[in-house]
Structures are given as structure tokens and as C-alpha cells.
Amino acid sequence: MSKTSRVTVISTADWDHPIQTNKQHVARTLAAMGWQVLYIESLALRPITARVDGDRSRVLKRLIGALKGLRRVQPNILVASPLVLPDWRRRWVRRVNKVALAIQAWAWRLRVGRSELVLVYSPPGVLLLGALGALDSHGRTKVIYHCVDDIAAQPDMPADLIDGWERRLVEIARGVATTAPELTRRVRALGALNVLEQTNVVDFPRFETARAAVAARPRGRTVGFLGAISLYKFNLSWVIEAALALPDATFELYGPVGEGESGVSSSSFALPVNVHLRGSVALEEVPSVMANFDVAMIPAPLNRYTESMFPMKFFEYLAAGVPVVASDLPALRQFSEVLMVARTVDDFVSAIKRTLEGEGASFGDRVRVAARFTYEGRTREMLETIERW
Template sequence: MPDSPKPALVCLAQPAWDGDYVKSTVRLMEALAAHYRVLYVDYAHTLADAARAALGRGGAPLERMFGREDRLRRINGPHGPIHVLTPPPVLPTRWMDEGPAFRAALAVNARIVGHVVRAAMRELSMTDPVVVTAFAPQLGLPLVGQLSERARVYYGYDEIAAAPWVGKHGARLEAEYLANADAVVVTSEGLRESRGAQHANVHLVPNGVDFDLFYPAATWQPEGDRPCVGFIGSLDGRVDYALLGALVERRADLDFLFVGRATAPEAEALAAHANVTLAGPHPPDALPGFLGQMDVGIIPFQVTRFTRSIYPMKLNEYLAAGRPVVTTPFAPLGDAEAHVYTASDVPVFSQALDLALRDRGLAARRRRVAFARQNTWAARARAFAAVVEQAPAAPRRRAA
């Protein structure tokens, strides 16, 4: 039975719902539950993922994938209930070249996923949904017109052409999906510029912050004997390791704390420094405790085509905790640029850290907190919903 008379929204998602780090799509859909009845179609694991999981080499949810547990879960989120649907395994396609076989495989995957999505919609009495394709054009494109959708919205939060996990087909499939989308929502100025050349109805809704989670850290003072510079997030290919390595050597008077997954080989080299701690990944609820140990938050990203598309969630998390922020000039950050120190090389970054360490007074903390308070996920969801409701009705067509 329906939970409420709210309109329906189906999210075809690239990110998996579960995990040990904060995901913008998950947080946005949680907040959109205040406005819509949300069906979150979880990441579609492949048969290859299933085989690895069966051998103990992966975390694919085999019981739900194969229907031995209920595929459809009700999650009681902070803004209302959300239903999360685990699809059956699909065909792996990233290795394939463009051509009839690849397109046939996409069609097969769409039939597999579309069947269980329509069944879930019937079970939940969902009709005429808004369909949000979240960085998953390989699924959204072949499902165009197959879910009786009233509007199609593409949600882009990274530069898909530079994202290795999307594979060699991502940019082409995204462009094809955009031709069938009624509106496009992106999270960064860089993406608004690039997607604005592809679509006439592009809107900027930056990543938000779980303000109530991070704000308590604004009243906590680090207890260490030395100032602590911190980074929350994955140590992956976005990070400028040359800058970081030189910085930790130059600033032996500072401690550096990194909280998150270390997926790049260069990350482990940082741990060789006596003033560096790699704390590993932790669930979102644990992050404010780590922020409480930090005097300054940093975003040391490389300046690349990929990073230009990023509006990092950690930015408003740092600010909600009242922490000063030092960042490289990896992307335009809009109004947030008034609240950060920007540095493009090691000497300037080191100087910026000193400025930030002197900028920890009560008035400065209050300014940062006030800015972050405007950028909650609830505020982002209202902006997203306004885009959706202004979008023209989707023609009941299938993608060519």
C-alpha cells in the first residue's frame, strides 16, 4: 500500500545504497523522501560480480540478487520512508566494444531490471513516476519510455568521460540519454558549463551536508599537543600526492590525519611519515569525532578535467564543524570560495595552513557554520524538486 499520496520518483542509481562512506545520491534521495515516494533502484551488479562474491572476493548481496531474500527493502530515512530495490544480476558490458552485441546486451539488462522495477512499482502502487537516472546512462537509456514516466531527469555528479569505473561507454551513453532527458541536474559549476552545451535545461544543485550530524563538532576543540590538519574522503586518483608528500615533509610541526579509504598506491607512502595517520574508512556517524580532532580541513585535489567537475561533500562538512578549509584550485566552488583558503603549490599551501590556524576564533567559526547551515540536503532536495516540477512532461517514447 502507498505510504502517502506523494508523487512517485524512481531513481536508477549508479551508487550502491549500502557502504562505508557518504554518497551524494543516497543523501539526496533520502531528503527527496519529504517530497516523493522514492523507489531507489540499487546498483545493478553483474554476473561477474556475483561469481566473485560467491568465491568470497566481493560484497555483492547475493541473497537479494537471486531472490532468496526480499529484493525490496523499506528504509525509514530521516525525511520519510524509502524503498530500495536490489535487481537481479545483469550482463557485464564494460569490456565490450560499441556495436550490435553491446546494444543487445544493454537491452537484455534493461529487460532484467525493468521487469523487477515495474513489479516493485505495482507492489507500491506507484504510477506516473519521475525517473531520475543518477550517473547510470547504461541503464537509464534502454529504459526510456518503459516505466510510464512523466518526466526524465539526469543527475550528474562527476565528469563521466574521466571516471574509470564507468568504463569506455559512459560519455557516449550519457550524451544519448541527455537527448531523451527533460531536465539535467548537476552538482558543480564545471558540469553546468559542459552539460549546458549539450542540453537546454541544465540546473546546478550542489552537494549538501548533513548539518545536524557535523555541527556538534563546531563546539569541540582538538586536544592534541600539536595542530592537526585533516582530510575526510578517499585517498584515490583525485588527490595530489606530490603536493601532499612535500607538505608533510615541510611541515613536521603539524600532524596530518586522513580518514577514508586508501585506494591509490601513493597513499600508503604517506604513512611512512611520523606525522601522518591513515585512519581508514569509517561510517558517517563516526566522522564528526574525527573532525573534532582536526584544526584545519584540507582538499588537496589535483587540477584536472575530472576534478573540475567536483563539488566535494567534505567542503560543507568541514564548514558545518566550524573548521577553516585549505584547498587547491581544482574547481570553481561558487559562494563557498569566500570561506576557504586556496593554494596552488606547496609553499603557498603551507602559508595558507598558517593563516587557517590563526582563523579559528568564535566569529570565524560562526560564519562558516552559518554558511553550511544554508546547504543542508533538505535545502538541496527542495531545489531539486523545483527543477523536477518545472520540467516538461516526458513523451512516452523509447530511446532510439
């Protein structure tokens, strides 16, 4: 594939979502490498009533975006906002959406042409492939399933539908790239033959100023988290216990509350006085926020979803030079030399206390590990592997 090739990214997230994950970062990396990127935003799998506060404004924004057509967000990246009805559990909604998506995908293809590569993050994206020209019998388009989450395990998702779409996607795809051992096991069980397992990674250069700030300032007592504060992947009870046990430490929590969960908002929480909810952070502010942490935490509960999760923030914390305390997630076990692992709430409190006192991996070791795991390196490896499939 040449650097002037086209790629379509069928995402699970809107382009400007406050939590930027694989989809946006991979699109930016490919664009920087010279690819022409068509980024298709979320296909609205959850019903509106199950989403976070402010969802009506998101729906209005989507409607405006869809009516505007494709929009250029940066060089080499066009964003499409698909107009679909939420709540795919209803049969009539699925029928309407299937037709609507086919028409829209056909129009996008007329505008930008056929892509040589389609990266699918969202299982219902399989419904778009025909109209995008990706099912050509001559094999001119390679479809790759980039499986980075167990989406069916998230709250309020139509799990049975997602499982069916995913099975079909694995059948169609030339190969599957995953980010965690459990995801690899699952797609192989579905029949995937070509599988590339890679960890999540980090935009390492973006954290240069954060590293300098962390290296220069004296040690403090700030314990931080930056990400989605959603109870299915954020163990709030552990954080509360740690805050009560360490009253002289400050716990700073950044990110949207209740993302993807019914009836969860900041008003649902009764927090100790040393725990502060700071709200979402703009992408450009992430490094400077992390630079203020003395300990960064990943307090994930252990469940089906987190068993397959490789937290994006892990390498971001390390790239900022900040020590990490994390739950015993399977995907992170290979990095135990640069983080403190907690299996119980007592472990969690103890690990934070010890890290605040200076125990754990050195600043240099943390940064050196993060430097090995970059978007550019992972994307190049992925493209080289796809060439062979």
C-alpha cells in the first residue's frame, strides 16, 4: 500500500469526544503518514435515555454534522457523521438504519472514492461494507477488524446484536488486530485466522513538557486519575477507601462521569472532602494535568469488560513520568516492573501510600518503557502485517 492510499475508519466514538482513544489517534497517525482518512463517527448503539448528561446536545450536534456532510478536521482527515436512529434493539430501527447507512456510505464513497483499507472498530460497521465497496470480489479493499474493547460487555449495549455483527465481521475481515490477550482468545474462538496482538500505545512526544515538569518539581501528595469515570470500569469504592485512609493526600479525578451508564452522574456520589471531580479535559491539556500527579491510578473493578481492557491512560501516565498504581488487569501484568499492582482494596491503599513515599520504578524506567510503545511504531507494524495478509 502506498502512502497516498485511502483508509476508512469505522469508529465507536465521535471525532471530538472528550476521551480520545485508539480510533482518533490511529486516524491522526495514518494521516501524518500520508494516508487519506475517512473517519466515520459512532453508530449510536445505546438508546438516548441510557447515556450521559448532555446527551440531547450531542444528538443535536450529530444532526447538524450529518446535514453538513463530510467535514475536514485536519489535513488528510474527513469526518462523516452518520445519521442513524438510536436503540438498535428495535427491529424497525435496525431496518431503517440499515437502509440509511447504505445510502450515506454510498454517498461518501462517491465523494472520496474507494478505500484500499477499512479499519472497523464498531461491529455494526459490517453493515456499511457493501456500500463502501469493501466487499469487492477482486479483493481491492482489505477489511481489518481492530478489536480494542469487548463492546458487548459495556452497559446498555445490545449484546446479542453486537455478538452477531462481530461474528460476521470476523468472517469477512482479512485479519484482526487486538490489544489484549482476552480479545485475542475471543476472536480466535470466532474463527479468526490472521490475528495480530499489540498493546495500546501512546503519543510519546506529546508528553515531553509533562516529563520535564515531573522531573523538576518536588514530590507532593496528589493522587490523580484522568479518563472516563464510569463505574463498570472505575472502582469508586477503592478510591473512597484510599482517600479516607490517606486524609493528607488529595485525589483529583478528571473526566466525564457516568459515560455510557444509565442513571449515573456526579450527583450520585458521596465523596470524602479530599476527593475532587474536575470534569473533562481538552486533549491539549492532558499532559499538563497529568504532570501534577504524584501517583496516577487505574482503579478498575474486575469484570468481563475490564478482563479485556488495556487502559489507554497506562502509557500516557508513564510517558508523563508519573508512577502508576493499577488493579490486577490481565493486559498489564507484563508491565509489572513499572507499576504497582493491587488485587484488593487493602493492596490499593498500600500501593498508593508506598508510591507517595517514593517506592516503585524509577522515573527513567517509566519513561523508557513508554518510549517503546508509540502510535507510529504500532501503526507501521500493523500496516506491514496487513500487507502480508
